[in-house]
Each structure stands twice: as structure tokens, then as C-alpha cells.
Amino acid sequence: MRKHISWCFALAAFVAIAVLLPITPVMAADYPSKPLNYIVCFNPGGETDITARIQEPALKKYYKEGVVISYKIGGGGSVGWAELVKSKPDGYTLAGDNLPHIILQPMLRGNAGYKTLDIKQVYMFESTPNILVVRSDSPYKTLKDFIAAAKAKPGTLTLGGSGSSTANDLGTIMLNKAAGIKTVYIPFTGSGPVVPALLGGHVTGLMTYSTMAVQQREKFRPLAIMSEERMSVLPDVPTFKELGYDLVEGAYRGVAAPPGTPDDVVAKAAAIYEKVMQDPDVIKKMDENGFKIERMGPAASTELVKKRMVLYKEMMLEMGLLKK
Amino acid sequence: MPYVEQGETTLLEHLWLGLQNVVMVHNLLLIVAGTVSGMIMGALPGLTATMAVALLVPFTYAMNPASGLALLGAIYMGCVYGGAFSAILINTPGTPSSIGTTFDGYPMARQGRGEEAIVGATVGSAIGGIFGVIALIFLAPPLADIALRFGPAEYFWVGVFGLTIISSLSAGSFLKGVVGAMFGILVSTIGIAPIGGDVRFTFGSPAMQGGVDLIVILIGMFCIPEVLTIVSKGIGGHTAVEYKRTKGVLWETTKKVLVQRANLLRSCIIGTFIGILPGAGGNIANLVAYNEARRASKTPEKFGTGHLEGVVATETANNAVVGGGIIPLVTLGIPGAPPDAVIYGVLMMQGLRPGPELFAERADITYTFMLALGVSALVMVPIGIYGGRLLTRFVAKLPVRYLVPGIGILTIIGSYAIRNNFTDVILMLGFGVVGYALRILGFQAAPIVLGLILGPIMETGLVQAYLTGQGYSWPWLALFINPISWILIGMSILSFAWPYFGSLKQMFQKPEGLGSGNGE
Numbered sequence: 001m002r003k004h005i006s007w008c009f010a011l012a013a014f015v016a017i018a019v020l021l022p023i024t025p026v027m028a029a030d031y032p033s034k035p036l037n038y039i040v041c042f043n044p045g046g047e048t049d050i051t052a053r054i055q056e057p058a059l060k061k062y063y064k065e066g067v068v069i070s071y072k073i074g075g076g077g078s079v080g081w082a083e084l085v086k087s088k089p090d091g092y093t094l095a096g097d098n099l100p101h102i103i104l105q106p107m108l109r110g111n112a113g114y115k116t117l118d119i120k121q122v123y124m125f126e127s128t129p130n131i132l133v134v135r136s137d138s139p140y141k142t143l144k145d146f147i148a149a150a151k152a153k154p155g156t157l158t159l160g161g162s163g164s165s166t167a168n169d170l171g172t173i174m175l176n177k178a179a180g181i182k183t184v185y186i187p188f189t190g191s192g193p194v195v196p197a198l199l200g201g202h203v204t205g206l207m208t209y210s211t212m213a214v215q216q217r218e219k220f221r222p223l224a225i226m227s228e229e230r231m232s233v234l235p236d237v238p239t240f241k242e243l244g245y246d247l248v249e250g251a252y253r254g255v256a257a258p259p260g261t262p263d264d265v266v267a268k269a270a271a272i273y274e275k276v277m278q279d280p281d282v283i284k285k286m287d288e289n290g291f292k293i294e295r296m297g298p299a300a301s302t303e304l305v306k307k308r309m310v311l312y313k314e315m316m317l318e319m320g321l322l323k324k
Numbered sequence: 325m326p327y328v329e330q331g332e333t334t335l336l337e338h339l340w341l342g343l344q345n346v347v348m349v350h351n352l353l354l355i356v357a358g359t360v361s362g363m364i365m366g367a368l369p370g371l372t373a374t375m376a377v378a379l380l381v382p383f384t385y386a387m388n389p390a391s392g393l394a395l396l397g398a399i400y401m402g403c404v405y406g407g408a409f410s411a412i413l414i415n416t417p418g419t420p421s422s423i424g425t426t427f428d429g430y431p432m433a434r435q436g437r438g439e440e441a442i443v444g445a446t447v448g449s450a451i452g453g454i455f456g457v458i459a460l461i462f463l464a465p466p467l468a469d470i471a472l473r474f475g476p477a478e479y480f481w482v483g484v485f486g487l488t489i490i491s492s493l494s495a496g497s498f499l500k501g502v503v504g505a506m507f508g509i510l511v512s513t514i515g516i517a518p519i520g521g522d523v524r525f526t527f528g529s530p531a532m533q534g535g536v537d538l539i540v541i542l543i544g545m546f547c548i549p550e551v552l553t554i555v556s557k558g559i560g561g562h563t564a565v566e567y568k569r570t571k572g573v574l575w576e577t578t579k580k581v582l583v584q585r586a587n588l589l590r591s592c593i594i595g596t597f598i599g600i601l602p603g604a605g606g607n608i609a610n611l612v613a614y615n616e617a618r619r620a621s622k623t624p625e626k627f628g629t630g631h632l633e634g635v636v637a638t639e640t641a642n643n644a645v646v647g648g649g650i651i652p653l654v655t656l657g658i659p660g661a662p663p664d665a666v667i668y669g670v671l672m673m674q675g676l677r678p679g680p681e682l683f684a685e686r687a688d689i690t691y692t693f694m695l696a697l698g699v700s701a702l703v704m705v706p707i708g709i710y711g712g713r714l715l716t717r718f719v720a721k722l723p724v725r726y727l728v729p730g731i732g733i734l735t736i737i738g739s740y741a742i743r744n745n746f747t748d749v750i751l752m753l754g755f756g757v758v759g760y761a762l763r764i765l766g767f768q769a770a771p772i773v774l775g776l777i778l779g780p781i782m783e784t785g786l787v788q789a790y791l792t793g794q795g796y797s798w799p800w801l802a803l804f805i806n807p808i809s810w811i812l813i814g815m816s817i818l819s820f821a822w823p824y825f826g827s828l829k830q831m832f833q834k835p836e837g838l839g840s841g842n843g844e
Contacts, residue, residue: 045665074534113530156795202475
């Protein structure tokens with residue numbers, strides 16, 4: 001009889017603890033009171049990693065308990081984002097996220113492990129506009145030359161870029177359509193490999209990110225950039241818009257939280273990132289390296305994502321890449 | 325290029341400055357600390373050089389750039405070397421660059437010659453490391469230019485050439501080696517296609533989108549079958565590795581290694597060259613060096629049974645990759661191997677743009693970094709030999725009933741640590757069981773791993789080459805245009821047909837006592 005009672009007691013205690021433990025409420029008032037786990041979904045040394053490293057010292061000022069940058073690599077970011085949507089929504093697990101990746105992957109892959117709108121946007125802090133570059137010793141000196149050559153020899157000019165279904169890929173598709181030309185897009189596994197491909201003459205040019213053009217400014221000649229206005233770090237590079245082609249496209253990078261993270265916690269995290277992106281040291285490093293600073297809070301970035309979802313769906317249907 | 329135009333004197337001046345910097349006490353301490361940490365992380369299966377370097381990046385923020393880079397370089401060099409320890413003692417490559425060291429290193433350990441293997445690996449690693457650094461300091465620009473000539477088609481043929489190594493790796497049946505390699509290539513297709521982004525073989529699970537990681541297969545297919553074999557032979561007093569205390573093994577082995585001049589030189593060159601090819605990844609350098617050592621040897625049948633030359637070849641090559649991989653990094657701003665990408669990030673963070681500017685404007689930092697790599701290679705020798713001796717004794721004396729669970733825990737932690745992904749642990753165990761079954765059937769793990777490494781390289785190169793060929797009358801022409809492709813194709817044919825040259829020769833040599841013969 002005694003054994004029976006002590007078992008019941010133990011079981012009751014166990015159930016009580018098990019039920020009460022997860023109910024510790026997420027208090028926005030004392031956020032942040034724990035370390036931040038900042039997940040990078042791409043390889044170390046890539047744009048996302050470099051951005052995180054640039055932000056790290058400033059973030060540590062606000063996340064006083066510490067900032068841990070961890071990697072969850074694979075599937076072009078999808079493995080990391082699939083993990084994110086299953087993580088605890090307490091605001092201490094955030095992941096770097098990228099457009100157009102988070103839109104195109106679920107759209108084109110069937111099951112990418114997450115849904116675009118499940119990823120709760122916290123802050124969109126940078127973009128790297130697409131830029132069309134050729135080698136400095138290339139015969140093409142302006143965009144006009146390039147397009148003329150492409151028209152004369154359709155299908156022979158090749159443009160290298162980072163990955164499939166990425167901003168570089170889309171940029172090439174959009175350029176082909178707008179200029180009525182046929183260039184062949186050659187995907188490379190990341191932005192790194194495109195540089196030796198162009199330097200060695202294995203591709204005619206690159207549709208790459210602004211950061212690469214800045215890094216290799218001695219060896220590359222940028223022809224045009226897909227941003228609204230010229231970038232201060234590349235003052236001599238005309239925009240496609242100036243040259244008559246309404247093309248604005250690039251990769252956006254930001255930070256996002258799991259679905260179900262309370263709005264006030266998200267707002268606090270966004271406020272911290274806003275302050276980080278005002279840090280003069282961060283601004284300097286981002287500019288130097290060719291990143292375009294954006295400052296979009298949760299509402300603005302969710303708007304951006306939704307608008308892009310509509311735009312890309314149309315494009316994909318038109319291209320026949322989406323079967324429906 | 326500005327670098328080449330500087331006169332000889334300036335180069336020496338820079339070297340002298342760099343040397344003075346490097347021997348400053350705090351830098352030397354950092355190099356030693358970095359080398360030791362690197363060795364430990366390299367010896368643990370599951371921790372790669374890339375991860376080791378990435379883990380320590382935050383520590384470098386507080387240091388001046390030269391010291392920070394010296395630390396990272398030392399970790400990298402130490403890590404590549406450290407992989408030999410677990411390869412030799414528990415038949416599991418601590419890093420993929422030591423896969424080949426298991427072929428002869430582990431048999432040597434089982435025969436009680438573990439110390440000999442470790443000394444051989446140490447001396448080889450130091451020599452390879454220093455050779456890579458010398459190439460970096462004096463030959464960087466011309467080597468970088470050669471690296472640029474390798475385009476998608478060339479990478480495909482490098483992959484094909486890599487596959488011809490199978491004959492060396494399949495002790496016994498060549499056919500089983502080929503099947504193993506094909507299986508490895510098939511497994512490498514799991515996940516997202518590198519070109520085109522197709523989702524392949526994920527069986528609906530998003531976690532499989534990342535594909536099967538190389539380290540997972542390494543741990544699974546090298547370690548688990550070994551553990552299961554030990555267990556199946558019965559627990560009892562049996563120890564996995566023997567240790568016979570032999571006096572003077574250090575000097576004797578060192579002499580034996582230094583005598584292998586051809587082997588050392590050839591492996592150094594192979595390692596440095598493969599290191600400069602961004603995208604080849606240094607992981608195949610040790611396997612190519614092993615294959616070439618075997619082909620050039622007068623006693624090829626000894627390879628795989630515990631032949632010191634095998635260990636020396638692999639370890640020399642993989643450390644030469646370190647210096648080689650940094651060549652494209654500092655001359656062109658392109659990382660040669662994955663750890664270089666992390667170093668690249670650090671350089672960018674410090675405001676140093678990798679490229680000719682780095683040499684011209686911040687020569688002090690650049691040369692300090694390069695010399696630090698060389699110093700690290702030297703530092704490895706005393707630490708490695710002493711530590712290696714202790715480690716060998718420890719593993720040899722450890723009874724199996726502690727060793728096996730210990731290794732088991734290591735494998736689980738290691739496979740989890742790669743991508744913080746529990747799926748990897750399950751895959752590792754799954755492949756471990758598969759590997760054990762395959763081993764019983766006579767299939768070696770090495771060809772499978774080779775297929776896994778080369779699959780993505782070949783696929784990417786092939787598809788990219790096809791795409792660039794869209795403008796030609798026949799797209800596949802792109803694979804045959806570049807002279808470098810012809811050289812690689814020739815090398816592949818030679819390498820593939822080599823074993824048959826032996827029997828061809830025999831056909832022409834008539835045995836004594838037979839009449840005149842059969843000219844064919």
C-alpha cells in the first residue's frame with residue numbers, strides 16, 4: 001500500500017513539473033536575458049557569414065549574455081531554415097535568411113522543409129544587387145557592346161553566377177527577356193568559384209553580386225548594376241535603369257525567427273538589429289565590401305517578401321518552371 | 325603583377341621582416357598553441373580543419389591581424405596533420421585528408437609498429453608543410469596562373485583521373501572497387517543537385533536536402549566496421565592495437581623516411597598542385613599521392629599491408645595542400661580549400677583585401693602569415709612525436725571493453741558536430757552497418773569514399789562544361805577544347821591502363837626454356 005502511494009506521488013510530481021516547465025512565459029520585458037544563437041545557413045567565408053561576423057561585435061553590446069554564431073549548412077540554406085521553423089520561438093534563436101531563396105525553394109521544390117511565410121521576418125539589413133561584369137581586358141566596354149554581341153551570336157555568351165534559382169539566375173533570365181537576347185547562365189556552387197571562372201576566361205562574363213565586383217575591382221569591368229541608384233562604392237557603374245532597362249534585382253539578407261515568436265519579442269530584436277546597423281564600424285565594413293545597407297523592420301520586410309512571392313510566381317509560370 | 329616586379333632584394337627584405345615578426349614571443353606562443361589545438365581537433369573524427377579555423381575566428385578579433393592569421397594558419401596546419409593519429413590508431417581518418425593514411429598506418433599499428441607510423445606521418449607532414457610554404461612564398465604567381473587555366477571541363481577530367489586511383493584502393497578485386505566507387509557517386513547525388521537545384525533521393529525528408537556529408541560516411545564506413553569487427557572477435561583481453569617498445573625507433577624511422585627522397589618530392593608536388601586548384605578540395609591529394617607512390621614503387625604489393633612509404637606519401641601530400649591552397653587566396657583572392665574561405669573572411673573583416681594588394685601594401689602581414697605556417701610545420705615534429713608515442717601507448721593498453729564504447733561515443737559526437745544535425749548521426753550509424761556488411765562481402769570503404777568525393781566535382785564540371793558548350797555545334801566539344809583537358813585525359817588513360825602494362829610486359833617476356841615465340 002505504501003509503495004502504491006509513493007508511486008502516485010512521484011508520478012504526480014513528475015506530471016506537474018512536466019506540465020509547468022514549458023509554460024514559463026516568454027517575457028519581452030526582460031529580452032534579451034539569454035545568449036543569442038545566430039544561425040548561419042551557408043558556408044563559412046560566404047556573404048552571409050561575413051555579414052554575421054561584421055555584426056557580431058556590435059550585437060554583443062546588446063546581447064550581453066553572448067552571441068553564438070553556429071552553422072547549419074546544406075540544401076542551399078534549406079536545411080537551416082527547416083530547422084529554424086521547428087526551433088523554440090523565444091527570440092533567442094534567429095537565423096540569417098535570404099531572398100529570393102526562401103521564396104523560390106518552397107515554390108520550386110515541393111517540400112523544402114519550411115514554408116516561406118512560416119519564417120517570421122525580424123529585420124532585413126542588406127542587399128547585394130546583381131551586377132554584370134566582364135574581365136578588364138574584355139572587348140565589351142559597355143552594356144550596349146555586350147547586348148549587341150549577344151544579339152549577333154545568340155547562345156554563345158555565357159554568364160556565370162552563384163547557384164540555381166538564386167538572384168543571379170533570375171537576373172540573367174530577366175536580362176535575357178528585357179534585352180531580347182539569349183545568354184547562357186552557368187551556375188557555380190557559390191560566389192567564390194565564379195571569380196576564377198571569369199579570370200581564366202571560362203565564361204564571357206558574370207551576373208554576380210556587388211560584393212564580388214568590389215573585391216575584384218582591378219580585374220573586373222562592371223557593365224551595369226541592378227539597383228535603383230548607383231552604389232557609392234561603385235560610382236562609375238551605371239544602373240540598368242539609367243541605361244533603359246527597368247531591372248532591379250539582387251539578394252536580400254536579413255534575420256528571421258521561428259513562427260510563433262511573440263510580436264513584441266520580434267520588435268525588440270528588430271530594434272537591436274536597427275541599432276547594430278547604425279553602428280559606424282558596421283556601416284563602414286559593409287560599404288567597403290560592397291553590401292548595400294537596407295533598414296527594414298518586421299512589417300516592411302514581410303511586405304517585401306509577400307510582394308516578391310507574387311512577382312516570382314508570375315515569372316516562374318511564364319518561364320514554365322512552375323507546373324500548375 | 326606588382327609582386328613579381330619587385331626585385332629579389334625586396335622579397336628577401338620582406339622575408340626578413342616577416343621572420344623577425346614571427347619569432348616574437350607572443351607570436352611563437354600563438355603558433356604553438358594553434359598547432360596543438362589544431363592537432364587535437366584534427367585527431368577527433370568529425371571536427372574538420374574548416375570548423376576548427378571557424379571556431380577560433382572570434383578570438384582573433386582582439387589580436388593584431390598578423391598574430392590572428394598566424395594562429396589560424398597554425399591551427400589549419402596542425403589539424404591536417406592531426407588526422408593521422410586517429411587514422412593510424414583507430415582506422416578512422418580524423419580529417420578527410422588522412423583517408424589514405426589508414427591504408428598502411430592502421431596495419432602498422434596492429435603489428436605493433438604504431439610509433440613507427442606516427443613518426444613517419446610526422447616527418448612527412450613537416451616536410452610537406454614546409455614545401456607548400458616554400459612554394460607559396462616563391463612560386464605563388466606562376467602557380468596561381470596555372471590554376472586559373474582549369475575550367476569546368478578540366479575539373480571533370482581531374483575527377484575522372486581521380487577515379488583511376490581505384491585500382492590502388494581496392495586491395496583484391498578491381499571490379500568490386502569500381503562498384504564501390506559507383507555506389508559512392510550515387511550516394512553523392514543525394515540532396516540538391518549542384519547545377520539546377522533538383523531535389524534527389526531525399527525520400528521526402530527535408531533533412532536529407534543537405535545530402536550525405538563526407539565526414540559522416542568516413543566515420544560510418546571506416547570506424548564502425550572496425551569496431552564491429554573487434555567486437556565480433558570477442559571481448560576479452562584482446563587489445564585493438566599492439567605496442568612493442570622498441571628503442572631508437574624515432575631515429576631509425578626518421579632515417580628511413582628521409583631516404584625516400586623521390587616519394588617525398590613527388591608527394592609534395594602532388595599536394596601543392598592539387599591545393600592550388602580551388603574546387604578540387606585537398607581531400608584527394610593524399611589518395612593521388614598514395615596511388616603514385618604505389619605505382620612508382622618496386623614493391624607495390626607491400627602497400628596496404630603496413631608499408632611506411634604509404635603513410636609518408638599521404639601525410640606529406642596533405643600538408644603540402646595547406647601552403648598550396650593559400651596561393652590562390654593571396655594572389656587572386658580565391659580560396660583554394662574550404663579553410664581558406666574562412667581565412668578569407670577574416671582578412672576581409674580586418675579590411676585586408678586578398679590579392680596582389682596584400683603583397684604590395686601589407687607585406688608585413690602576408691609574410692608573417694606565410695612564415696608562421698612554416699614554423700607551425702616545424703613545431704608539429706616534437707609535439708607530434710612525443711604526443712604520438714603517449715597516445716599509441718594509451719590506445720594499445722586500453723582494453724577493448726573501454727576502447728569500443730569510447731570510440732562509439734566519439735563517433736556519435738563527431739557526426740553530430742559536423743552540421744549540428746541529428747540526422748547525420750543516424751546516417752552515420754546506418755552507413756556503418758552497411759559498411760560492415762560490405763566489408764564482409766569484400767568491398768573496401770576507400771573506393772566508396774572516393775566516389776563520394778569525386779561525384780560532385782565531376783557532375784558540376786560536366787554540366788557546366790555542357791552549358792558553356794551551348795554555342796558550339798556539338799555541346800560536348802567543350803570537354804575537349806582546352807589543352808589541359810588533353811593532358812588530363814592522357815594521364816587518366818595511362819593511370820587506368822598501368823596495371824595492365826605489367827601483364828603486357830609479361831606477355832613479351834618468354835620464360836626460360838621455351839622456344840621462340842609469340843610476338844604479338
